[in-house]
Amino acid sequence: MDTREFGLGLQTDLKPGEYGALARVAEEAGFDVVTAFHDLGFQRSLPALLEIASATTRVRLGASCLNPYTLHPIELAQQVAALDLASRGRAFLGLAAGAWLDRVGIVQHRPFTHVTEAWAVIERLLAGDDGGFDGEVFSLAPGTKLGGPIERHAVPLLVGTWSPRLTRFAAAEADELKVGGSANPSMLTLALERLRSGEQAAGRAPGSVGLVVGAVTVVDEDGPRARNAARHRVVNYLTVVADLDPTLELDPELVGRIRSLVADGSRDEAAALLPDELLDIFAIAGTPEHVAARAEEIYACGVRRIDFGPPHGLDRRRGVSLLAGEVVPSLRAR
Numbered sequence: 196m197d198t199r200e201f202g203l204g205l206q207t208d209l210k211p212g213e214y215g216a217l218a219r220v221a222e223e224a225g226f227d228v229v230t231a232f233h234d235l236g237f238q239r240s241l242p243a244l245l246e247i248a249s250a251t252t253r254v255r256l257g258a259s260c261l262n263p264y265t266l267h268p269i270e271l272a273q274q275v276a277a278l279d280l281a282s283r284g285r286a287f288l289g290l291a292a293g294a295w296l297d298r299v300g301i302v303q304h305r306p307f308t309h310v311t312e313a314w315a316v317i318e319r320l321l322a323g324d325d326g327g328f329d330g331e332v333f334s335l336a337p338g339t340k341l342g343g344p345i346e347r348h349a350v351p352l353l354v355g356t357w358s359p360r361l362t363r364f365a366a367a368e369a370d371e372l373k374v375g376g377s378a379n380p381s382m383l384t385l386a387l388e389r390l391r392s393g394e395q396a397a398g399r400a401p402g403s404v405g406l407v408v409g410a411v412t413v414v415d416e417d418g419p420r421a422r423n424a425a426r427h428r429v430v431n432y433l434t435v436v437a438d439l440d441p442t443l444e445l446d447p448e449l450v451g452r453i454r455s456l457v458a459d460g461s462r463d464e465a466a467a468l469l470p471d472e473l474l475d476i477f478a479i480a481g482t483p484e485h486v487a488a489r490a491e492e493i494y495a496c497g498v499r500r501i502d503f504g505p506p507h508g509l510d511r512r513r514g515v516s517l518l519a520g521e522v523v524p525s526l527r528a529r
Contacts, residue, residue, distance in 0.1 A: 198499060199494050199498075199499065199500070199526070200227040200228065200405075200499055200500035201225070201226045201227055201228075201500065201501065201503075201523050201526070202226060202227060202228035202229070202230060202407070202409075202500050202501060202502035202503065203217070203218070203221040203226050203228070203229045203230070203502065203503055203515065203518070204230050204231075204232065204259070204409055204502040204503060204504040204505065205217060205218075205229065205230070205231050205232065205243065205505065206231075206232050206234070206237060206504075206505040206506075207231055207232055207233070207234070207237045207238035207239065207240055207243050208237055208238065209243070211242075211246065212246075214231070214243045214246045214247050214250075215246045215247055215249065215250030215251075216250070216512075217229075217511070217512070217515050218246075218247040218250050218251050218254065218256075219250050219251060220515055220516060220519050221254065221515065221518075221519060222251045222252070222253055222254045223519070224518075224519030224520065224523055224524075225523065225527075226254060226519070226523070227254060227255060227500065228254055228255045228256065228257075228500065228502065229247050229251070229254045229255075229256050230256065230257055230258065230259045230289065230502055231243040231244050231247070231256075231258055231259075232258070232259065233258045233259075233260060233261050233262075233289075234294075234295075235265075235293075235294070235295045235296065235298065235299070240258035240261070241258070241274050241277070241278065244256055244257065244258065244278050244286075245277075245278065245281050248278060248281040248282035248285070248286075249281065251282075253285075254285065255285050255286070255287055255351075256278070256282060256285055256286060256287070257275070257278065257286050257287035257288060257289050257353065258274075258288075258289045259289035259291075259353060259355055259373055259375070259409065259502065260289035260290055260291035260293075260353070260354075260355035260373070261274070261288070261289060261290060261291070262290070262291055262292060262293030262296070263290070263292075263293075263309045263310060263312075263313035263333075264292075264293050264296055264301050264303060264309065265293065265296070265301070267333070268312070268313040268314075268316035268317050268320075268333055269316070269320060269335070269339070269341075271288065271290070271313060271317055272316070272317040272320040272321055272341060273341060275287075275288045275317070275321075275350055276320075276321060276341055276343075276345055276346070279345075279346040279347055279350055280344060280345070280346045282346075283346065284346050284347050286346075286350055287350055287351040287352070287353055287370070287371075288317065288350050288351070288352050288353065289353045289355060289373070290310060290313065290314060290352060290353070290354055290355070291310070291354065291355035291356060292306035292309065292310055292356065292358075292361070294435070305331075305332065306358075306361075307358070307360050307361060307364070308330075308331055308332050309332055309333075310354070310356075310361060310364070311364055311368075312328075312330040312331065312332050312333045313333065314352060314368065315328060315330065316328050316330075316333050316335060318349070319335070320335075320339075320340065320341050321341070321345065321347075321348050321349060321350065322348045322349065323340060323341075323345070323348060324340075325337065325338050325339060325340040327339065351369075351370040351371070352365075352368060352369040352370055352371075353369060353370065353371040353372070353373055353407065354368075354369045354371070354372055354373070355372075355373040355374075355375055356372070356373075356374075357374060357386075357439040357440070359389055362386065362389045362390055362393060363389070363392075363393040363396070363397075364393075365390070365393070365404055366389075366390050366391075366392075366393025366394045366396070366397055366399065366403075366404055367393060367394075367396075367397035367399070369404055370404060370405065371404060371405045371406075371407050371499070371500075372386070372390055372404055372405070372406055372407065373406075373407040373408070373409060373502070374386050374406070374407070374408055374409070375408075375409040375410075375504075376409065376410065376411075376432060376435075376436040376477065377408065377410060377436065377440065377476070377477065378408065378410040378475060378476060378477060378478055378479050378489065378493060379440060379442065379443070379476045379477070380492060380493065380495075380496050381442035381443075382440045382441075382442050382443075383406065383408060383493065383496040383497075383498055384496050384497070385441070385442060386406060387406050387496065387497045387498075390404055390406060405499030405500060406497060406498050406499055406500075407498070407499060407500045407501075407502060408493055408498050408500070408501050408502065409501075409502040409504050410477065410478055410479050410501070410502075410503075410504055411425055411428045411429055411477065411478040411479070411480070411504050411505070411506075412425075412478070412479045412480065412486065412503040412504050412505070412506075412507055412514070412518070413425040413428070413478070413479075413480040413481075413506060413507065413508060413509070413514065414479075414480070414481070414482070414483055414486045414507065414508055414514050414517045414518060414521075414522060415482070415508050415509045415513070415514065415517070416482060416483070416517075417482075417509070418481040418482040418485060420509060421480050421481050421482070421508070421509065422471070422474060422480045422481055423466065424480070424506065424509055425474060425478040425479075425480035426466035426467075426469045426474055426478075427462055427463075427466045428478070428505075428506060429466075429469060429474060429477045429478050430453055430456075430457055430462060430465040430466050430469060431457060431462070433450070433453060433469070433473075433477060434450055434453065434454045434457075436477065437450065440476075443476065445473075449468060452465075452468060453465045453468055453469070456468070475489065479493075479501075479503070483517050483521035483522050483525070484525070486518075486522050487521075487522045487525040487526055487529075490522065490526055491526060491529055494526070503518055503522075
């Protein structure tokens with residue numbers, strides 16, 4: 196039985212009405228999940244997700260990911276409860292330590308404790324447990340609880356991380372582990388090995404936690420143009436993600452040159468330096484046939500779902516249409 200799933204990842208840089216329209220295309224094509232990002236400096240994910248909830252009837256939905264540094268766990272619980280109510284029980288909680296928060300002066304000390312205690316608080320609040328919580332980072336006074344109706348008193352948890360320690364936490368507590376910003380089979384194989392080891396240590400059956408991958412995706416009939424567009428997106432974060440991937444051995448001179456050019460605003464020059472083999476480590480880009488073949492390679496690593504990420508195509512709507520109309524049907528037929 197084929198257990199592969201398909202997800203659409205949306206950056207929160209759209210106008211009202213656009214989120215629902217793209218989500219409907221994905222749902223009609225048989226996608227399983229539509230997720231909205233919650234990246235620093237962009238629109239917040241909840242309005243987009245509420246629009247998606249009202250425009251769809253079947254897909255699961257949630258942010259990937261919220262973090263316990265810019266949002267207290269009670270806010271996280273309130274947000275996922277509101278989304279679950281609006282979607283009639285289709286919400287999941289995406290939780291991560293967060294990225295780029297140093298740009299606004301937030302020091303991410305003790306990320307493991309922040310994430311694990313945040314989940315403990317959220318679980319209690321959703322379950323209606325008002326006995327309080329006294330952790331090392333977070334606390335709730337006895338009697339604290341969520342107000343208003345609750346659709347479900349427990350929601351699925353997706354943990355976004357590259358960290359071995361948080362991967363072990365996900366293996367014990369979560370439904371899914373997401374590795375974002377990678378299309379590297381070597382890294383995904385390593386992540387799955389860590390996940391299965393953690394499941395065994397936690398006494399969970401192998402495969403209890405699904406591995407999810409999110410990557411820059413650009414699909415177009417003009418393959419070279421699609422790959423060039425992906426290069427421009429990848430160079431913005433390559434140096435950050437590359438440091439997280441222990442399976443990579445990058446040329447430090449090349450990485451330094453790309454970092455310098457991006458810092459100077461010379462993204463065209465930086466993108467031109469990115470060779471094809473390195474682009475394929477971080478992105479899924481090309482013609483529909485090429486994108487389907489790359490996705491198949493990723494699924495073969497044991498991945499449960501790919502969240503095809505923005506910009507999707509040279510034109511966003513066209514890219515999503517090609518994913519829905521050509522890429523996903525091709526993958527189903529394999």
